Amino acid sequence: MKVCVVGSGGREHALATVLGRHHEVVVTPGNPGIPGSVDAPATAIEADLFVIGPEAPLVAGLSDELRAMGRPVFGPGADGARLEGSKAWMKDVLLAAGVPTARHGTFTEAEPAFAFLDSLDGLYVVKTDGLAAGKGVVVTESLAEARRAVTEYLSGAAFGDAGRTLVIEEGLTGPELSVLAVCDGRRAVALAPAQDFKRVGDGDAGPNTGGMGAYSPVPVATDDVVTMVMDRAVAPTLAALRARGIDYRGVLYAGLMLTPDGPKMLEYNVRFGDPETQVVLPRLTSDLGELLAAAAEGALGEPPTFDDGAAVTVVCAAEGYPRDVRTGDRIEGLDAAREIEGVSVFCAGVGAGPDGALVTAGGRVLAVTGQGPDLAAARERAYAAVGRISWPGMHHRNDIASGAVADAAGQHPGGRP
Numbered sequence: 001m002k003v004c005v006v007g008s009g010g011r012e013h014a015l016a017t018v019l020g021r022h023h024e025v026v027v028t029p030g031n032p033g034i035p036g037s038v039d040a041p042a043t044a045i046e047a048d049l050f051v052i053g054p055e056a057p058l059v060a061g062l063s064d065e066l067r068a069m070g071r072p073v074f075g076p077g078a079d080g081a082r083l084e085g086s087k088a089w090m091k092d093v094l095l096a097a098g099v100p101t102a103r104h105g106t107f108t109e110a111e112p113a114f115a116f117l118d119s120l121d122g123l124y125v126v127k128t129d130g131l132a133a134g135k136g137v138v139v140t141e142s143l144a145e146a147r148r149a150v151t152e153y154l155s156g157a158a159f160g161d162a163g164r165t166l167v168i169e170e171g172l173t174g175p176e177l178s179v180l181a182v183c184d185g186r187r188a189v190a191l192a193p194a195q196d197f198k199r200v201g202d203g204d205a206g207p208n209t210g211g212m213g214a215y216s217p218v219p220v221a222t223d224d225v226v227t228m229v230m231d232r233a234v235a236p237t238l239a240a241l242r243a244r245g246i247d248y249r250g251v252l253y254a255g256l257m258l259t260p261d262g263p264k265m266l267e268y269n270v271r272f273g274d275p276e277t278q279v280v281l282p283r284l285t286s287d288l289g290e291l292l293a294a295a296a297e298g299a300l301g302e303p304p305t306f307d308d309g310a311a312v313t314v315v316c317a318a319e320g321y322p323r324d325v326r327t328g329d330r331i332e333g334l335d336a337a338r339e340i341e342g343v344s345v346f347c348a349g350v351g352a353g354p355d356g357a358l359v360t361a362g363g364r365v366l367a368v369t370g371q372g373p374d375l376a377a378a379r380e381r382a383y384a385a386v387g388r389i390s391w392p393g394m395h396h397r398n399d400i401a402s403g404a405v406a407d408a409a410g411q412h413p414g415g416r417p
Contacts, residue, residue, distance in 0.1 A: 007053030010348035011274035033347025097240035123171025130162030213400030319393020321363035337385035
């Protein structure tokens with residue numbers, strides 16, 4: 001089978017790598033670090049299956065365009081992609097489906113938004129309604145900071161039209177969990193759960209990013225927890241979408257908080273997570289292409305299988321990320337990093353320099369994944385590989401999966417699991 005992966009980042013590199021175990025793969029537009037990248041629009045490519053990576057083309061209706069051409073597509077149409085394209089609409093679907101979520105409100109004017117903030121108990125979450133590349137969220141204990149985010153979002157100063165409608169939520173506490181469910185319109189199967197790290201700095205310091213690392217499996221995400229998420233969140237959501245006439249064939253990425261009152265949905269994304277994809281898919285032991293093709297046809301069969309080991313991904317970012325990013329720096333050490341057993345390096349914000357060498361071309365440049373028999377071994381390999389990579393201003397978190405590893409060793413540190 002020939003598979004076309006649409007996108008240009010680390011998620012698409014991981015998809016192409018795992019699909020490539022069993023199938024021929026092309027990636028559009030890809031980047032110079034992703035083998036099989038082609039300079040052609042998806043609509044001009046002949047393939048047996050199209051897998052759309054990023055949210056923007058899904059929201060813009062690329063799946064609909066390809067399906068109208070008779071192409072099998074894994075990725076929701078524009079109607080289903082509204083789950084990510086509009087957080088306010090997503091909250092409406094959650095309420096209709098009876099899925100537990102945070103108390104929230106949707107606002108287009110400042111004064112009602114300020115009044116809602118005043119009603120909360122000291123942990124504030126302010127989100128753009130529209131797409132903001134994973135950066136349109138402020139989580140803060142400072143009322144002044146929350147009010148400032150409201151002002152910047154509604155004015156368009158922060159994220160343009162994406163923020164002129166915003167959602168404010170009460171802050172929830174507990175471990176976060178990402179469950180990626182493959183859906184065929186009526187049924188869904190869960191992939192191995194993962195946990196990601198959104199803040200730029202160690203100890204969850206600094207601003208939110210698109211994701212600075214992840215690990216899988218997640219010790220707190222037992223089979224019972226995943227079953228609960230599928231039964232109480234994903235299945236009712238698919239039913240609520242069908243009730244609205246939406247045939248959802250793609251990934252439902254459930255971002256949850258495991259609160260003392262049980263799992264609560266933070267939000268849905270409508271595509272493979274980044275960097276969750278880079279830790280989940282390498283652990284797959286079944287055929288990813290067959291799974292996604294079956295979902296695209298509306299005929300899911302057996303659930304996917306995963307190895308008993310672990311994976312840890314560390315994102316290496318360019319100087320200035322997530323704000324003003326410096327680009328054009330030559331990337332050193334890729335081959336040396338990949339020589340380490342169990343290590344994959346996925347290229348995200350990567351371009352080609354004048355001499356053909358790979359250079360930084362975005363904020364999140366590389367996703368370095370280590371695999372091993374357990375989280376400790378996977379983490380050790382990932383950071384050993386990161387230590388062989390360099391460019392001016394490169395930065396990364398040093399604590400990805402450290403809490404989970406310490407917990408497994410019985411050390412039980414404070415902070416994030």
